[in-house]
Amino acid sequence: MSGNAREQKADHIRHLLETEGDAVEANTLGFNDGRYESVADLEDYEGLKSEARAIKEDAIERLPALIDELTETVEANGGTVYIADDAADANRYIREVASEKEAERLVKSKSMTSEELEVNEALEADGVDVVETDLGEWVLQVADEAPSHIVAPAIHKSREEIARLFNEQFDPDEPLETAEELTMFARDRLGELIREADVGMTGANFITADSGSLMLVTSEGNARKSAVVPDTHVAVAGVEKIVPSVEDLAPFIELIGRSGTGQDITSYISLLTPPVDSPVVDIDDPDVAFADRDDDRDFHLVLIDNGRMAMREDDQLKETLYCIRCSACANTCGNFQSVGGHAFGGETYTGGIATGWEAGVHGQDSAAEFNDLCTGCSRCVEACPVEIDIPWINTVVRDRINRDGDAGRFEFVYDELVPDEEATGSIGLQKRLFGNYETLAKLGSATAPLSNWTAGLEPVRSLLERTAGIDRRRALPAFERETxxxxxxxxxxxxxxxxxxxxxxxxxxxxxxxxxxxxxxxxxxxxxxxxxxxxxxxxxxxxxxxxxxxxxxxxxxxxxxxxxxxxxxxxxxxxxxxxxxxxxxxxxxxxxxxxxxxxxxxxxxxxxxxxxxxxxxxxxxxxxxxxxxxxxxxxxxxxxxxxxxxxxxxxxxxxxxxxxxxxxxxxxxxxxxxxxxxxxxxxxxxxxxxxxxxxxxxxxxxxxxxxxxxxxxxxxxxxxxxxxxxxxxxxxxxxxxxxxxx
Amino acid sequence: MSAETGAIRRRFEASLADLDVPVTSTTPAAFESTLETIASDPTVGTTLPFEGVSLPEWVDDEPTPATLERATTSVTAASLGIADYGSVVLPSTPDGSEQVSLFPDLHVPVLREADLVADMPTAIERLGPHLRDGESAIVATGPSATADMGALVKGAHGPKDVHVLVLESEGDDE
Structure with a gap:
């Protein structure tokens, strides 16, 4: 990284600390404290994590067979399965469904996978009105911002900011102020939009191959409405969401809310086997009893590969596929607690595990943007409900980033100081200096106290900052002559x-x-x-x-x-x-x-x-x-x-x-x-x-x-x-x- | 009532108390009068598949989109209760239990005491065959809620309140 790039990065982080830091901190600390409290109530937390881990390991191991089984099951249930190679493929299929339905409006419940696809933009280009119905997502849609957290997408916004946004955008009769007022306003407005929707889109936290059921973890009830009100349901999910059977869901139901937002369980765990038996809520037939309807519901399950099958073949990234996207690794992370997902995140995903997801689905460049923010402190390791070694994934991706690109420019001058084993690549001087700290310490000790005096001199600190990005506000450690x-x-x-x-x-x-x-x-x-x-x-x-x-x-x-x-x-x-x-x-x-x-x-x-x-x-x-x-x-x-x-x-x-x-x-x-x-x-x-x-x-x-x-x-x-x-x-x-x- | 059933029942009620969800016991004979004390007009409901129990006259048992919109209370059957969590399992039905339990401000799930189970694995084990048979269900725990607007608010898209009715079989109330 050049000095200029470092300053830009510092500016970006400073800006986020000032504008979003307080809200992110309050929310993530709340989630994290809740997690400690909630998992302490479990009789055998460690056993439950190991069980969850074993289920995911097994499911990813036999994923191709599970995809086949699930496809058969969903088709037997009367639904359609489409396996999309990548985002463009998925979006093309979803646009076709919307077009066949002559859909004017599609309502969505929260889905990170749909963010990965950028399906909203694809549908909007066709003139479909896409409405996010999760309150947090809707705030972001109104504000035209990206999620900063995989579970609670708008945690970077305070109540005051949301009130200002709504009052400016919608100019309500009485200015909105309290969380209650904001929620009821959103509920009414979104309720209207859902009533007239043609297609409902949801994600899926898990999909069971034996029954073709989707498990959705929510609290608001918007996913329930999105799935039941319109006659057409499109579910988008990464292929890694499949587990073999309904019975496999139990440990995840017990772990996901506790690990994420620190709730023992969220209000609703939807277990939908679409097309569902529930009648359509059709406002064009307001007086026909639900019991008298004979609906022919349409269900499309769009399973997304988008790099996942390649991740499965990658010994180091494979573990990422066990992730259940609970957000524990974000909430437990000191850096994330301060700066949030707008710095600690890539194109779609945020938090510690995002490095694996971004490297797998969007490519290494997206992961490189924020990978340094994982310091390897390892606090997320015990918080992860599927026991993923998240710091290791970050290290591996960092190593790959190091090896990519052009040859190290400083190698020639500094070879004596930085005799590392990484033969190729573009490891910057900063990384090489810290990586070879032992060599530096040996030299510093051998030449102490001179080395300490020199290191304290302003011109030296200035040079160190310019060339290696070592901040001059930090005191450098003083070496002892006698080891x-x-x-x-x-x-x-x-x-x-x-x-x-x-x-x-x-x-x-x-x-x-x-x-x-x-x-x-x-x-x-x-x-x-x-x-x-x-x-x-x-x-x-x-x-x-x-x-x-x-x-x-x-x-x-x-x-x-x-x-x-x-x-x-x-x-x-x-x-x-x-x-x-x-x-x-x-x-x-x-x-x-x-x-x-x-x-x-x-x-x-x-x-x-x-x-x-x-x-x-x-x-x-x-x-x-x-x-x-x-x-x-x-x-x-x-x-x-x-x-x-x-x-x-x-x-x-x-x-x-x-x-x-x-x-x-x-x-x-x-x-x-x-x-x-x-x-x-x-x-x-x-x-x-x-x-x-x-x-x-x-x-x-x-x-x-x-x-x-x-x-x-x-x-x-x-x-x-x-x-x-x-x-x-x-x-x-x-x-x-x-x-x-x- | 066996000792084990008693323990499960107490655990269920304690979990509901933690959620601030009220729970009332009744019997098939007293069902209507108990419901009357909880529900507010207009009330909609779907079929209760429990012996000796049916929806009272004053409950709209053939809701339409229009009556659902106006209703303030809903009454639907729960197929299981999960003691560890204070959850009720709400099966989706062709007569619209899913939307009926979701839209009105107060939802009253009706649960037979005999359908209480201790924990999540037991509940999911019971649900397995039903889902494999093409059915759907919601594991519902307390009212709809959101913290997205800066503080916890009940009643985001779904009910603001839940009041669980536990049906004891006649002669079982000690």
Whole structure:
């Protein structure tokens, strides 16, 4: 990305933060809180997700056969099935149906697939009056705007804006003001339009091959009206919506509302087997009883391929087809909560999973527009009801985008600094610098303190901003001359292997080794206080840095190096202890994609987050009194790390603080917004700060403002220091027997 | 009433209470008088396929598009109730139960106590054969609602209120 493009992107994001940010934030936070509350009521949430996942895996596996079965079923029921290769094909068919019906008006319920087709525009070109009947969609139709969210399309608009829009457009007798007034106005107006409609169009959340039924998840009742009032029903749905049988619907009914808007269930789950038995509501025959009618209803199911069958053949994008479009990945995402789908979205789809959809149906260019907004924080992973590894899909698409296009322009000048494995493509300098952070850190440490002085100079910051897009408003980390590995080699272990309860290898992540060496030293002292014999071998960076830039080949090479360096220790029964959660997440999650299964499993089983390890030691009889306890220690405001939470190991920090009598207040935001390199990037600096503001607010509240700020991640510490202008420390520095933190 | 039925019934009522949906019990003998206390004129309805129960005289049981438009209350049969969610299953019928249950401001689904099931998988299992037979149904939970206009509003395109009538069989009321 050029400096100019970065500035444009920053401008666009700033504009959205100002105009739509507040409404998006209020709504997505509401949905997200609702999700936590609602899924907590389920007896076996994890089991239900796995069941849903298995149904989708099976359905996509045998999709061609299911399409055939469904086609037969729908035709036997008296409907018609059309399988459209792409959007143009689908639109041509739908226009033909409208034309045969001599349709003047078509009423629609909400359907993202119809947005993907842009079927409204196609029909309007033929003179058909297309009316969106979902209230949110109708607001957007009146305002001529695009959806900003796949479930609640108009969340970027406040009530006041909608009132202004309606009052200007429709000039009602009494100006509309309250949500109630706006809703009743829309209900009446749309009711009139539906009464006289010739064709009703719906999407489908699921379609059952055994019965030919559509399942529609709605709350307003407009889909029910759209399907039942006119005599002709056109349903558009991606081929991936098919499940084998009616019975397969149960887990999805229980999960979709909870995962999306945080409702246990929406008002209406329509299970329609069209053409339906319900009589037509014909205003031209107002006095004929429904029971006396003999309607011949027309039903067309338009199944859309538009890239989906190719996605099915693509090992990496295939998982996208399991998506049930609940919007959990959008609502749970720190960046989405701040900026919404008008930045975090492509031509049609929005949120984390949109990268997969856009790459599959519209092409990589559309995905490239917003793919960077996924920071890999992984909070969506546990929220996804079909267990899709959404960050991985984003990483894969980023890697593909990197490899496309022209050759890297900076390669020649910067090769020494950025020796990555990605041979071809057009990875910008910004991505290559962050991706090769270990090399930079090594050099910075070797030349410290000179490197730190130089890096702080205005001309250098200006150059870095211009060439690499590193925002000059961010303080750059200062490198230590003596690395943790060097320090420990000179110092040696204080608990001999012979006297030790356990042996541990403390993994020297790049940040701890070169920059925050103190937290490494604190970790050593804490482990030794637990009678652990510590070793700190020189081990390569985990691959997290290149992976976050979409440089999978570099990450893969690093994973192999890390495993080679640790394998012997694992064989010797030594525990691998990791301070930085994002590196542990590599060992526990991403290495599954990068290492042979047995290697991955062995490292995963043998590696621990440092406080998790302390917890284990305490549980096994270690003396907690040797650590600094809450009795002499400070009151704490603690922010756990996003990936640490997804791995479920944040609970150990909570437990250890509690066991040692600390007074802890914990944040409940999904992510600090820094996300490694993300917050340093010029185009995302303001977004990163906006996400961080939610955390800063919690830690600036009266009950938190005098507490010691503690965070488990490097990025979180940096972000909190920038936001609060208070020092932030790692939990292990609090527990350090020598700690004087207050 | 078995202990299990009792538990399911209590769970159903608790779920409805969470939704702010009122529920009233009645028997076939008391059906008309109970309905009278809930419905407001004009009321439309479709056939209730329950033994010993039929729509009272004052309910329009042959609604047309015109009478449906004017009606303020509707009465239709529910084939199942789902205790975990407070949902009722509304089968679509050739005499128009789908639109009748949807257009008026108040919908009164009539449900036999014996048709209450505990959870969603059981309900969907019961529905399977019906859908495979070409039928349609709505799993309806509370009134129509929207939050699209900046706050939660009941009665978006469908009923603003729902009042569930549970039919106990005669001699079953303890």
């Amino acid at each position: 943790l590995v060097d320090w420990f080699e000179a110092r040696g272990p204080r608990v001999s292997a012979a006297d030790a309860e356990r042996e541990a290898v403390l993994y020297p992540d790049t940040y701890t080794n070169y920059i925050d060496v103190d937290r490494g030293k604190a970790a050593v002292r804490v482990l030794e206080a637990m009678d652990v014999h510590v070793r700190i071998p020189a081990v390569s960076e985990s691959g997290r840095a290149p992976l976050s830039q979409g440089m999978i080949a570099t990450a893969d090479a690093k994973a192999s190096r890390v495993y080679a360096a640790l394998a012997e220790h694992l064989d010797a029964g030594r525990d691998i202890v990791v301070i930085e959660p994002s590196d542990l997440a590599m060992f526990h999650r991403e290495y599954e994609k990068l290492l042979p299964e047995a290697s991955f499993e062995r490292l995963r089983a043998g590696s621990y987050e440092v406080i998790e390890y302390v917890y284990g030691c305490l549980e096994n009889g270690a003396n907690g009194a040797r650590l600094r306890t809450g009795d002499g220690g400070p009151a704490i405001a603690y922010h756990s790390h996003c990936q640490q939470r997804t791995m479920g190991v944040d609970r150990y920090t909570r437990a250890v603080f509690e066991a040692l009598n600390y007074d802890v207040l914990e944040s409940d935001v999904e992510c600090c917004g820094m996300a490694g390199s993300f917050g340093y990037k010029q185009e995302y600096y303001e977004l990163s700060m906006d996400v961080g503001d939610r955390l800063a607010e919690q830690f600036s509240a009266p009950e938190a403002k005098n507490r010691l700020v503690v965070a488990s991640g490097t990025s979180c510490e940096d972000q909190l220091e920038d936001l609060l202008e208070r020092d932030a420390s790692h939990p292990v520095e609090v527990l350090d027997p020598r700690s004087r933190l207050r």
